[in-house]
Amino acid sequence: MRGAGCGVRGGSEGARRCHNRPVSKVRLAFVGLLLTACGGGSPSSPSPDASATVTITSAGVSATQLTVSAGSRVTFVNNDTRSHNMTSDPHPEHNDCPEINTVGLLQPGERRETANLVTVRTCGFHDHDDPPPGGNRWTGRITIR
Numbered sequence: 001m002r003g004a005g006c007g008v009r010g011g012s013e014g015a016r017r018c019h020n021r022p023v024s025k026v027r028l029a030f031v032g033l034l035l036t037a038c039g040g041g042s043p044s045s046p047s048p049d050a051s052a053t054v055t056i057t058s059a060g061v062s063a064t065q066l067t068v069s070a071g072s073r074v075t076f077v078n079n080d081t082r083s084h085n086m087t088s089d090p091h092p093e094h095n096d097c098p099e100i101n102t103v104g105l106l107q108p109g110e111r112r113e114t115a116n117l118v119t120v121r122t123c124g125f126h127d128h129d130d131p132p133p134g135g136n137r138w139t140g141r142i143t144i145r
Helices: 012-037 098-102
Strands: 053-057 060-062 065-068 075-078 084-088 104-106 111-113 121-127 139-144
Touching: 053 084, 075 104, 084 098, 098 121, 104 111
Parallel strands: 053 075, 065 139
Antiparallel strands: 053 060, 075 111, 084 104, 084 121, 121 139
């Protein structure tokens, strides 16, 4: 026998109460899954784009010109056998794009991201320990759009 109001033709309020409980639980479960799948948790820092990488070798840097969206980060990877101290232009002030200065000194095999590049502009970077003009091969530009 069903509980009071369930399945009784004249008791539409009881029937609605009886049938909505399982539906409500299903809806809540579905909404919870959607929020989890859509990243409904706490915000995270932007992850770098695979193309937003500067690779450092003994031959210099590749990519010398990058374009990223505002809020992005750029990863610097040192594949050289010596350290490189990557900083913002101009030398020696390093104040055009301080977000690049967070990369700093990279030992061989290390990688590090810039801070979030949020201001729309073009930023130059170089190896502070081997600056231009002698170290032109370790220079480049990041355009933030």
